[in-house]
Amino acid sequence: MLNKYLLLSLLFSLLSCNQMPEPEVEKSSPNTEESKVPSFDLPALLTAKDGQKINSKEDWENIRRPELLQLFEKEMFGKVPSNDIKVNVEERIATNNALGGKTTIKEVIFTFSNQSKELKATLLLFLPNNRTSPAPIFLGYNFDGNHTIFPDESISLPNTWMRKNTTYGMTDDTASQLSRGVKSFRWPVLNIINRGYGLATMYYGDIDPDFDDNFENGIHALFPQKPNKSEWGSLATWAWAFSKVVDYFETTNTIDHEKVIVMGHSRLGKTALWAGAVDERYAMVISNNSGCGGAALSKRKFGESINAINTRFPHWFNDNFNQYNDQEEKLPFDQHQLIALMAPRPVYIASAVGDTWADPKGEFLSGKHATPAYQLYGLNGLEIAEQPPINQPENSGHIGYHVRSGKHDLTVYDWEQYLDFADMHLNEIKD
Ligand code: GTR
Numbered sequence: 314m315l316n317k318y319l320l321l322s323l324l325f326s327l328l329s330c331n332q333m334p335e336p337e338v339e340k341s342s343p344n345t346e347e348s349k350v351p352s353f354d355l356p357a358l359l360t361a362k363d364g365q366k367i368n369s370k371e372d373w374e375n376i377r378r379p380e381l382l383q384l385f386e387k388e389m390f391g392k393v394p395s396n397d398i399k400v401n402v403e404e405r406i407a408t409n410n411a412l413g414g415k416t417t418i419k420e421v422i423f424t425f426s427n428q429s430k431e432l433k434a435t436l437l438l439f440l441p442n443n444r445t446s447p448a449p450i451f452l453g454y455n456f457d458g459n460h461t462i463f464p465d466e467s468i469s470l471p472n473t474w475m476r477k478n479t480t481y482g483m484t485d486d487t488a489s490q491l492s493r494g495v496k497s498f499r500w501p502v503l504n505i506i507n508r509g510y511g512l513a514t515m516y517y518g519d520i521d522p523d524f525d526d527n528f529e530n531g532i533h534a535l536f537p538q539k540p541n542k543s544e545w546g547s548l549a550t551w552a553w554a555f556s557k558v559v560d561y562f563e564t565t566n567t568i569d570h571e572k573v574i575v576m577g578h579s580r581l582g583k584t585a586l587w588a589g590a591v592d593e594r595y596a597m598v599i600s601n602n603s604g605c606g607g608a609a610l611s612k613r614k615f616g617e618s619i620n621a622i623n624t625r626f627p628h629w630f631n632d633n634f635n636q637y638n639d640q641e642e643k644l645p646f647d648q649h650q651l652i653a654l655m656a657p658r659p660v661y662i663a664s665a666v667g668d669t670w671a672d673p674k675g676e677f678l679s680g681k682h683a684t685p686a687y688q689l690y691g692l693n694g695l696e697i698a699e700q701p702p703i704n705q706p707e708n709s710g711h712i713g714y715h716v717r718s719g720k721h722d723l724t725v726y727d728w729e730q731y732l733d734f735a736d737m738h739l740n741e742i743k744d
Pocket of ligand 1: 335578579580581603604605617622
C-alpha cells in the first residue's frame with residue numbers, strides 16, 4: 314500500500330507543473346535578467362524613522378522593531394480587524410500506530426465562531442511515540458489537504474473548497490480519495506519523526522480558500538465588515554490562524570510549545586515569515602522558496618514583481634500594497650527588514666536555482682542584509698558576501714541559507730537542512 318502511494322506521489326511530483334491552474338501571468342514582463350536589475354538603495358535597517366541610529370537590542374526591540382512591524386502591517390500584509398472570535402478545540406486520535414508504531418496521528422478540530430457563524434479547520438498532528446519529553450514541532454500549511462501529505466486512510470478529507478485538479482482526480486472543487494498521499498514527497502514524515510520532531514499541518518483552504526472572492530468565505534465570513542485598505546489579506550489570515558494553533562500547543566503536554574518551528578513553501582513561506590514576525594512565540598522560522606512578498610527583495614525588480622503578484626492574487630496582501638505596483642522604488646521598506654523581524658530567533662531561507670520567478674539571489678540578499686539585527690544580539694546572521702554554491706548550505710549563523718539544485722518545490726533535501734538547523738539551534742532552548 315505504502316509503496317503504491319510513494320510511486321503515485323513521485324509520479325505526481327513529476328507532473329506537478331500541471332497541478333495548480335491559477336490566474337495566468339504575463340511572465341515575460343517581469344525581469345529575469347541580472348543585467349537589468351536597477352541600482353537601488355535598501356531602506357536602512359538600523360535607523361529609526363526619526364533618524365535615530367539603533368545600536369542596542371533594547372532600542373531594536375523598543376523602537377525599530379515595532380516601527381517596522383507596523384509598516385509591514387499597514388502597507389503590505391494588513392492589520393487583523395478587531396474581533397471576538399471564540400476558538401474551541403477537539404482532539405481525536407486517528408491512529409497511534411502509523412509508520413510501524415513510530416508515530417501517533419491526531420486530528421485536532423478547531424472551531425472558530427462568533428455569535429452566529431462558525432468555521433471548522435483540522436490540524437493534522439504526527440507525534441513521535443518514542444519520546445519521553447514533549448516534542449519540538451514543525452508547523453506548516455499544506456496546499457492540497459491533510460490527506461495528501463501522508464497515505465493513511467484514517468486521515469480525514471477536507472470538506473471545503475479545493476482547487477480543481479484533474480491530475481489528482483479532482484474534477485470539481487472538492488477533495489477526492491484519489492489524492493490521498495499524492496503530496497507525501499513534500500512531507501518526509503518518517504525522517505521528521507526519526508529525528509525526534511513532531512509535525513503539525515493544516516490545509517490552508519480550511520482557513521481561507523485561496524481565490525479572490527472579495528473576502529466572503531473562510532474566516533472572513535465571521536467578520537461583519539469587509540477588510541478596509543489597511544486590513545488583512547489572506548496571508549495575514551493564515552498567519553493569524555497559526556497563532557491560534559500555538560495557543561492550543563500551549564495547552565498540551567505532548568508538544569514543546571517553546572520549540573515550535575513555523576515553516577512554509579512559496580505563498581505559504583510568505584505566510585510563515587509573516588507569522589514569525591507577528592508572533593514571537595515561534596522559536597524558528599523557515600521560508601522555502603517564498604519569493605516575492607516573502608524573502609526576495611522587491612527593489613531588485615527581478616522575477617515576480619509587485620504588480621504581477623497583486624494582479625494575480627489580489628487577495629493575498631492588503632489594498633495599500635497596490636500603490637507599489639510597478640513602483641518598487643517608492644516602497645518605504647524591503648524584505649530584508651521582514652527577515653530581521655525574526656531576530657534573534659533562527660531563520661532559514663531556502664532557494665532553488667531553477668526558481669528564477671522567486672529570485673534566489675534576492676532571497677539570499679534579504680538574509681544578508683538582515684544580519685545587522687542579529688549582530689545587535691551578539692549573534693552571527695548570514696555573514697557571507699555572495700550566495701553559496703548550489704547544494705552547499707550556509708548554516709553557521711542564525712540566518713541559514715541554501716540554494717538547492719532543481720525547481721520551485723519543497724524537497725527532502727530542503728527538510729534535511731531544516732532538521733539540521735533545528736538540531737543546532739533548538740538545543741539552545743532549555744527543555
Ligand atoms: C506563484 C506565485 C508565487 C508563489 C507560488 C506558489 O504562482 O506567483 O508568488 O507564491 O505561486 O505559492 O506556489
